[in-house]
Amino acid sequence: MEKPPTIKDVANLARVHAATASRALNPSTRAKVSTRTANRVLEAAKSLGYAPNSAARSLRTKTSSVAGVIIPDLRNPVFPPIVRGIEDALREAGYMALMGNTDGDEERERELLLAMRGRQTDGFILATGRRNDPQPEDRVPTVLVNRRTDSSEIPSVTNDNNAGVHATVQMLAELGHERIAHVAGPQALSTGWERYRAYLDAMAAHGLAVDPEWVTYSEAFTEEAGYEAAKRLQGGVTAIVAGNDLIALGCYSALEERGLECPTDVSVVGFNDMPFANRQRPALTTVRIPHYEMGLEAARLLLERIADPTAPAKRVILPVELIRRASVAAIKSVH
Amino acid sequence: MEKPPTIKDVANLARVHAATASRALNPSTRAKVSTRTANRVLEAAKSLGYAPNSAARSLRTKTSSVAGVIIPDLRNPVFPPIVRGIEDALREAGYMALMGNTDGDEERERELLLAMRGRQTDGFILATGRRNDPQPEDRVPTVLVNRRTDSSEIPSVTNDNNAGVHATVQMLAELGHERIAHVAGPQALSTGWERYRAYLDAMAAHGLAVDPEWVTYSEAFTEEAGYEAAKRLQGGVTAIVAGNDLIALGCYSALEERGLECPTDVSVVGFNDMPFANRQRPALTTVRIPHYEMGLEAARLLLERIADPTAPAKRVILPVELIRRASVAAIKSVH
């Protein structure tokens, strides 16, 4: 039950004052100490298994080397690789991640932010951003990942939703599809909104009309909500551009229920290329986003931001790639 | 850029001493303060938007209300729901989770433990336990989840691997299978080992012989490793009990490569019922483990343990359920 060694113990063993030990232990102040004593201190620290008490350090420096990571729900398969990327980049810089899930509940998000701020969090990475979220009033460095706000004051890392949907529509058009539907994601989220706008854009660019019956809105980025929205689709469409992969799976269910086959009767395309999208039945055509890299980049942006809070708010947009699988087919020739 | 209010500000506003304010603010010591002054302090705190500085509190109390959660890799689909359960239970108790991934690297695990301990973590939940892991020398409360050690000194929450495999073998036997193979998980992990033992047990219980050619070992619980191990299988088996779902997917690939069809030629059963197991092709028969509940239970065990470190080390085993899907079929009658 012996207590962990403090810097004083290290100092005693090295026959120096605690202040000197502190300087020797801290890379940024090591230059202020003679190499000989510095080495003695370092050795003493090692032999004692000294680890600095971060509470004391935080109290003194107002920093904690901890970042808060807030996401809607870890069980949505998009997030694990993003979080993993965040964690890896943070760790490289000596940071750790505090995790929290909100289930999309804004009240819960506020509570989480408060609780994490109380724990001296140095910054936040939020995957929960809504398009019209206000700039946080307090000045804790914050980065958005995957989703972003309409205004450009908060740094963000997102992917090229526009290019992804354009590539999707182009592929479908080339396969002869004209009656192309869109089961859109929530319009309060940049992902849902940008993909919807891109769908309209791309259709126009290919000279394809859009019947309002071909567009429905999913309440959430879930399989269930996608299923409900897909059921409301009318007008004999031959292809569906889904707001994301989970919504696409909901479309599968709705099609099956109507006795329609994918891709023979209706082609379906998702977005995200979430894990196991290739294992679905049929294998899902989708737009691959660089999940892990988004996490990496978001964490790096946050670290930059912590280092210099006045730096301009970058908005990083990562490239995407259309992955064609079995869920799309050329349109049946009209007989 | 004004600084956040401290307990002193609250005390001044309420016209009491800081110590009194502390007592009033802290639920466990509130009784030591008259109701009238307590209310005055609480109101002052509210009007100032006071939030305690947890670094100072940690420094003083040696506790942080933070738990470390260490897992192999968040991208393994088994872990997200477990972590989510952990997080939910921790939050209910005012705790937060620090996350870390090890990729199964023991060196990295040591580093993580050290770094987290330095951050005043009150306890650990490890999903990385190996059968022969030593009891941690330091006395930080620790709970294992999903995997456990052979010795019984560390509390753990696992699932009934034995019952799950027995149910699997029984189902296969009832379908007429006799040449039942096992692609085992890593034997250094309790999950891999217990399921292997259960396979041998269950085969014996049904009077079925086990040819050594029917058993291979996967290096890891991954699709790739499962594929490699499945390729080594010999002896014309008609069913495979896979160490887990990812290994089962590897078996799918190996079978396909040999031109064998599942379930027509070979039945396959996994373990875990990970998300989207029902969406695989063919839909995977598997043993459902209560992921989320395991996380909940592990966190509760940890909280108990933190409250009373001398309490006996419970080993909780949660029930499982065999989920039959399209990947198994009755054996083809011998012609």
Next chain:
DNA sequence: TTGTACGCGTTATCAA
């Protein structure tokens, strides 16, 4: 280059 002195914000202990 090293030592001294102090304060970060909180809570435990002791005295009133």
Next chain:
DNA sequence: TTGATAACGCGTACAA
């Protein structure tokens, strides 16, 4: 019931 005081471990002006 309340106030005064000290201490948690560290980092940093300042002095030597």
